[in-house]
Amino acid sequence: MTRVAVIGLGNMGGPMAVNLASAGHQVQGFDLSAPARDGVAGHGVTIAADGRAAVAEADVVITMLPAGAHVLACYQEILSAAAPDTLFVDCSTIDVSSSREAHALVGKAGHRSVDAPVSGGVVGATQATLTFMAGGDAGAVAAAEPLLTVMGKRTVHCGGPGAGQAAKICNNLILGISMIAVGEAFVLGERLGLDHQALFDVASTASGQCWALTTNCPVPGPVPTSPANRDYAGGFASALMLKDLGLALTAAGENGVDTVLGRTAAQLYTEFVEKDGPSRDFSAIITDIRSEERTHGQH
Incomplete structure (x- = not known):
């Protein structure tokens, strides 16, 4: 069992969080949207009070957010609340420059990071058939892969930071x-x-x-x-x-x-x-x- 925080519980992040919980992982989720939070409540996902609370005891933090600015703002808020050497996996689709900046922020805070945008849409998120395009250190990608396998059917390590994007x-x-x-x-x-x-x-x-x-x-x-x-x-x-x-x-x-x-x-x-x-x-x-x-x- 892995302790996972999922931040961003919308059409993609919500089903991904539910699939992780269904596989036996301990999942804490957070989203600024009440309907998004309500959508996963009762499906094995515990709703945290805020992003910092969600990541405080997590081994892995998964983000699924709309744009690079949201990812960077989220990281700036939550990184200091995470335990040392937490693995951050950003599944958002964002610009490559912001992705590389996010990797740098995570590394500076003493954590590991992977960018892992997805292909497969809402159906793939729901049915756990997503394809993940992963960028980052090989060790970090290998550490993320067991969880990615729960949420999808294939992970391709594309290269260093930002290569997935x-x-x-x-x-x-x-x-x-x-x-x-x-x-x-x-x-x-x-x-x-x-x-x-x-x-x-x-x-x-x-x-x-x-x-x-x-x-x-x-x-x-x-x-x-x-x-x-x-x-x-x-x-x-x-x-x-x-x-x-x-x-x-x-x-x-x-x-x-x-x-x-x-x-x-x-x-x-x-x-x-x-x-x-x-x-x-x-x-x-x-x-x-x-x-x-x-x-x-x-x-």
Whole structure:
């Protein structure tokens, strides 16, 4: 049994905390949101009075927070309350610079740290099938892995501090761009009179094969579990895709990489989120591709 503090009990952190408790670990959780706290209460997670109280007796501290500023502020508040050599595992998706700064803060306070952003969404968090992209010292990653295995199905050690975040934003840069390409192909197929299933059957077994097509197909039918079959409810929210594209563009700018397709994808998702709302699955961008405005070339 490991004593674990989980700070950030939202759509991702909440199910992760519950899975740890279900596996027999002693879990103390905290979130500024009362509904988030209420969501895990009664599922084996003890709610702490605040973040410092949550980490005071923890062996491992897991954070799942919205942005780098939140992680840094949280660490500045809680690090001095933790016992020496506590392991801090940040599962948030944040910018690489903030992640490296967080590692430095943890090390200066006498603790160990891992950045371990996730892939798999709310379904993966609930079903404990997440993939973790880990960055940090090999010993710290090895120490975190038993808990990561409870919450997910795979951990990839990507390198030193911040490498997990780097892998996450590079992966989602690919994903955001490829979903737009898949959406454009299906809309073109529709105009050419091509059946959705026929296009899927060809592309999914030919050179157009990709995750955006075979797992998260943006049209209903070919992949029954894709959000397109639920009017794009659930899945990976468009606002989160836009956030990750922004992180990728920031990193690209800081490192002199001209991501032409990344900039274009971010622009298209910005416009889509502004007029369609941020909560629909990112594959719903096909509805914007299909719209009269896009068809008539106003973008």
